[in-house]
Amino acid sequence: MRDRRTGPPDRTRRPAVPFADPITDRSTLYVTCTPGLAPCVADEIAALGLPVGMVDATGVATEGGLDEAIRLNLELRTAMHVLFQVARFPCSTPQDLQQALRGLPWERWIDVDSTLSVLSRVNHPSIRNTMYANVAVKDAVVDRIRAERGARPDSGPDLDGVVLDLFWSGDTAVISVNTSGPKLSDRGYRRLPHHAPVRETLAAGVLHLAGYDPARPLLAPMCGSGTFAIEGALRAAGRAPGLLRSAFALRHLKGFPTARFDSIRADLRRRRAPAQVGPVFASDLDPGAIHAARANAMTAGVEQRIRFEVADFESAAIPDEPGLVVMNPEYGRRLGDPQALAGTWRRIGDFLKQRLPGWRAAILCGESALARQIGLRPARRIPVVHAGLDARILLFDLYEGSRRP
16 A cells, blocks of 8 residues: 655654665675576676675675666676665664664655665564565655655555665664666566466576577577577677666666666667677467567567577477577476376477487476486486476487497
8 A cells, every 4th residue: 555644754863774875885786586597697797797795596696886786787687686785784673673774864765756665585583474574664764754854755565666675584684775676587578478488587597507609509499489589689689688678676766877877778789799690590389479479579679580480399490500409398387287298298309319419408397207208318407496386407418329438
């Protein structure tokens, strides 16, 4: 529920909490991701010339200020959110939390005419429902702003304004400005999702973990709504994925330098594609899937870089030069019956062995029984989360004939 209460400013003394200003200061930037993709995020951060700090299951820490936060939001392909750490403080009770938050100068960064949303991750015995933590943060922040400005901002669940993030574990709490707002996986190009699409960041992560080389061909049979092909084409074009959207929560911060954001984005738009780029092939037996994939590629601005074809994967066109083939077949947990799909997975194995010698294959799978139907031993099995379910990225190096030691 959105509301706006006004009243006389509360001038009671509050404890001072050391803080970093997200507009002018440098601080820890914590980049969140889907479980399993932290190594990809770490590689991307390092490629941008930024330090790589702590790496855990759901994110990577680095350092920087507003410029770095802008670049991370625009350029990262496998991340979900970029968090700017405002303050870190001892916290044993919800009262400690609210007291500390009321000591921060939120009125510097949040205007009374803006909207505030709160996300939280809490591991503390005093909090059984993260919604309670969200409300506690929201109340403390808007109370501080009302005390200083005589009015308070609206609040609500939609991430369409300033977004704060609480991480509270044990006796320590961290409050951050979520500079992304909506997930960075929401590129904005997938207008027609078709059936059970893979998330854009996961698709980019599969390509990264499979060692995709944009100079070599990319083959995406069973392409569905085209996410693998589009993510590959964007990478081959050297196009930053954040250029496809304009909704970033950091732009709602009070005093945000819009001109600086526009300058960084303009520099990225002028970036040229590599001189040598391999072809991208996308095929599917369903004409509706190809229609959706083509429309999504057009929205992403890469339609001309992808060759689309209505065809079963066994008969799809294959480039002469080997490259990477990536597939997300049905595996029964969301679509189809696992037992009925066994034949399809055996056909996939025959397709890889007979038509793609010299290629590398990446297959997203959630059923180990079906994976065994392929009849090949994966070079790597990488655990990830796909649509809230445990899954594996299976990587295969396909050899001509039998592999000799």
